[in-house]
Amino acid sequence: MTAHEEARSGRKAPKSSPYRHPAAGWGAAKSVAEFLVRERSLVSGTRAIQRMNHENGGFDCPGCAWPDDRKGLHLDICENGIKHVTWEMTRKRVGRDFFAAHTVTELMEWSDFDLENQGRLTEPMVYDQASDRYLPITWDDAFAMVGRALRSLDDPDQASFYTSGRLSNEGTFLYQLLARELGTNNLPDCSNMCHEASGRALQASIGTGKGTVDVNDWQAADALFVFGVNAASNAPRMLTALAEAYRRGTQIVHINPMVEAAARDTIVPHEFVEMARFHATPTSTLNLQPRIGGDMALLRGMAKALLEASRTDPDAVDREFLGRYTHGYAACRQVCEDTSWETIEHQSGVAKRDILKAADIYRAADRTIISWCLGLTQHEHGVDTVREIVNLLLLRGNIGREGAGPSPVRGHSNVQGNRTCGIDHRPAPAFLDRLQEVCGFAPPRAHGLDTVRTIEAMNSGRVKVFVGMGGNFALAAPDTAYTYSGLRNCDLTVQVSTKLNRSHLVHGRQALILPCLGRTEKDHQRGGLQSVSVEDAMSMVHLSKGMKRPASTELKSEPAIIAGMARAALPDSATPWEAYVDDYDRIRDTMAQVLEGFDDFNRRVRRPLGFRIHQPARERVFLTPSGRAEFSHAGLPDVLNADGTLTLATIRSHDQWNTTVYSDNDRYRGIKNLRTLVFMNDEDMRERGIGTFDPVDIVSTAKDGSKRRLDGFLAVPYDIPPGCAAGYMPEMNVLCAIGDYSTQSDQPLMKHVKVTVTPATPAP
Ligand SMILES: Nc1nc2c(c(=O)[nH]1)N[C@H]1C(S)=C(S)[C@@H](COP(=O)(O)OP(=O)(O)OC[C@H]3O[C@@H](n4cnc5c(=O)[nH]c(N)nc54)[C@H](O)[C@@H]3O)O[C@H]1N2
Ligand SMILES: Nc1nc2c(c(=O)[nH]1)N[C@H]1C(S)=C(S)[C@@H](COP(=O)(O)OP(=O)(O)OC[C@H]3O[C@@H](n4cnc5c(=O)[nH]c(N)nc54)[C@H](O)[C@@H]3O)O[C@H]1N2
Ligand SMILES: [Mo]
16 A cells, blocks of 8 residues: 555544744755655665756756746755656556556546656557557557548548647747647647636737746746745745745735735745754735635725825825827726725625735835736636736836736646647737748638537537646546546547656557656657747746656657647658758748747757746736727626635645646645645534544535535645635536536636535435
């Protein structure tokens, strides 16, 4: 029995106690040491870590998208980054013997932890129905199988090509080329579940779908607002920025229904003296706890307060900026006036006096950055909420100058680069025009399927071939049972992966596992050792070069796998697939011609810190129809629940990377040995007669009235507003109905699941 199974079987008792230590620091160091030992990678792991995020070569951390330190900090790394890297570099291997020994039906009974814990995949495998096992297959045969399936489709829209956000820019460009040459824009990606709302909101408000600030701005701001991010776990290098800001006297306001570790204090990871002295730096000056979904009302309250103050304080709003650069101010002012304080308090769950505190901090600051993550986006009104952030920034001219602007915290390390380089099911016509001109084929113009639409289309039989370029679609997507049935209804599923996961077991009639190189590994091609590029959350594009011997000699790089599939699927293609793979500089030369802002790509990407993609809004050039930054003036949604219902947010624990779970602990929330839990407000538990660690039944009700349930979860009291609850993805994806996506962003409502929680009914 593995340690994990032991915990699951209840032998290790779950524990919950408040975590009172600073974020990062010794707790992190201890956790790293234990992890390196467990992965048997103490020496090589330590060496690799020193090469990570190094400005002169080295590989990009495959973890989050927070930018590298630009002062050349050689140890700009974090506990979780180390875990992600070590996880990839594990010495464990899952080869043909393993697959011969276990049927897929048997493996379905294994935990997700145990699947990934088998180590790195080593050779291509094909599913064999007769024996219910995966058997070895040669690369050529595997590519031929993909080619046959794609060529035999009646319509290219019967294929869908998913991307998880680790794929390099070069891989991305080839992947979209494959899909579009085939004739489809079916390019769903993890961004459809992540920051789609941010992209659409920023596009509408400021004419480009990205944030405008960089790390230097973070160092120059005198107020930072952090909405809906668990930074200590999910963007740990942000802790350094917060601690440095605090020491400079910057005001830091965290807005989150849960007071997360980053909203208290931290020991900056690379400051060893501080670590030795156990010296923590505060990382917050004010914490506000809105109800789940209450942020838009809170933001509206801040804008309202500012406008009220402007009656007596001529500097409260930046009239010159408003007059020169914005459009729609009057309508925004009107909607703020029309929204009563009573409504704002009721919908946000925050008292007026506390909203005024935040507004005063905002008004007193010359330079403000507002950042956010999934706490704001995975809601019905995610787009309106992000636009409300921009409204607030515009009121004081906080865009296009030093230390100010919107700063979405992106997820996967290259999720932003994927979009930049063409993964978009709704591609802009101008991009397609350039693609056509440069690459010499007519790309499809109709919009393709996103993640939710792909799952629906697999279920209805309209999508027959599914390719997963990384990720773990079966578990990451909403409505687990429905996603499973969709994948199983496909003629062919292809998963390009580094580790064994659920998506290999929930497969189509034919199925392939294609193992690829990871970020940390040397990528040798005919033209020599290759590098790839990635784009961080602040639009910096830089090279990443692996330094480890690959986990197996049979592995291929992602570009090589994409090219292999393309050549088999598109025998008449004029694209020089082989030449591209021989030397990635050639891919970059083509990208430089197709992608805006990538001129002279090969030279600029080789600068020590890479280059920043030109961002017009940063210079107050707003590519909107009016040519100005657009205020929004949406009505406030009603986010309150019917009696007895709770709003559940599905979140990550400290010890996981999306569907990859490293342990059953969530250190900063004081949880040990338990993932099947639901955090609830004390009062809500008492009302329902539920005690700490009592088993509960959780039932979600979808917009269409359908119900989904989870049994056997344990309730844990937590400091969260009444009416709110939280628990971990992906275990809770069972509760997210496929039809419950935002009409604004098409994002599944993963932070807004309506549930009832009741004491578990004893089994009959
Ligand atoms: N170690 C680690 N790092 C990661 C990841 C990982 O799994 N592990 N995943 C990566 C990816 S792909 C992404 S997209 C990011 C995700 O990074 P986060 O957005 O931090 O991820 P979540 O854990 O989903 O948590 C969201 C936060 O939103 C809060 N929240 C929930 N509902 C609301 C709300 O209505 N309003 C507000 N204001 N807050 C709310 C929760 O309390 C939680 O603190 O992290 C990336 N980095
Ligand atoms: N309920 C709920 N669901 C959610 C979310 C939520 O907050 N709540 N968050 C959503 C978000 S923001 C995201 S981004 C998605 C994440 O969804 P995905 O990106 O699909 O999932 P991951 O868990 O990151 O994928 C892990 C797998 O990626 C593979 N892998 C790792 N490294 C590499 C590599 O270098 N190359 C290749 N080809 N494969 C690799 C490994 O085989 C590993 O098993 O989940 C979404 N799902
Ligand atoms: Mo994400």
